[in-house]
Structure formats: C-alpha cells, structure tokens
Amino acid sequence: MKILVIHGPNLNMLGKREPEYYGSETLLDINQQLIKLAATANLEIETFQSNIEGELVSKIQEAGNAEVEDCEQSQQMKGIILNAGAYTHTSIALRDAISSIKVPVIEVHLSNIHAREDFRHTSMIAAVCKGQISGFAAKSYILALKYFIDG
Numbered sequence: 001m002k003i004l005v006i007h008g009p010n011l012n013m014l015g016k017r018e019p020e021y022y023g024s025e026t027l028l029d030i031n032q033q034l035i036k037l038a039a040t041a042n043l044e045i046e047t048f049q050s051n052i053e054g055e056l057v058s059k060i061q062e063a064g065n066a067e068v069e070d071c072e073q074s075q076q077m078k079g080i081i082l083n084a085g086a087y088t089h090t091s092i093a094l095r096d097a098i099s100s101i102k103v104p105v106i107e108v109h110l111s112n113i114h115a116r117e118d119f120r121h122t123s124m125i126a127a128v129c130k131g132q133i134s135g136f137a138a139k140s141y142i143l144a145l146k147y148f149i150d151g
C-alpha cells in the first residue's frame, strides 16, 4: 500500500522560507519523517514537489488513473496527502482534479491558514478533500499519515 505526498509551490524552500510560519525543517526532513513512520505500518511513501499548477493536476490525475486502469495498483494507492501551498486559495483546477478521482485526499498546511491573512482563509480544495489539517508544522503531515495508517 502506498501514500502519495504532494507538496505544492514554494515548499521546496522550507527551512529557509519564513521560519516564523513554516518552521526550520526542510522538505527532506519532513519526507524522511513520513517515510520512517510509514515503514512501521508497511506503507510506502511516494513524494512529489512542484511549483507548477498543471504538474500538480497531472500528478493527482495519475494517482486516479492508476486506480481506473489497474485494480491492483488502486489497492496500493491508499491516499494522498496534499499541501497545495498558495494554490489552495486559488486553484479550481486542483479542486476539479481531486473531485475527479476516488483516492481520498487530505489537505494539510504547516501554518494555521485560518489565523493568517483573510485571503488564506478560503480553501478552494477543502470541500472535496477528506479533511483539512492546518497549523501543526511538520506534524500536520504526520497526523494525516496517521489517519491513513489507522483507517
């Protein structure tokens, strides 16, 4: 069984980028923590980062198509953990991509988007995700993974 972890725009800058919001851990640190925890539950982690909206859409489609085309593959793809970064607040294309697949997606954010600027309070993707975890730094990803491990 596999979990796909998708990191959106600017998340490749973690560690250097606004540590007061995003902490000091790098993307590699976060990915390594997820891989380690997943291994305890016999789950495989695939990670993907892109600054390009269309590439994020394609990756989500790919996860969904695998399900349609290959039953075995579908059993392997247990869920997606998605930090869509700023596209969270703007991207109807990402929302439509999530709606078009059956694989459950958990929306995560390092910072608490509801405690920040007004434009971050709206998520275009929240309504089509299984749920949203926001404000626990790297632990937001860990909590999402724990849901998939337990569920």
Ligand code: DQA
Binding pocket: 009, 010, 011, 083, 084, 085, 086, 087, 088, 108, 109, 110, 111, 112, 113, 120
């Ligand atoms: C973020 C929150 C977004 O508002 C922001 O644009 C990001 C990161 C977070 O993880 O807290 O890039 O998704």
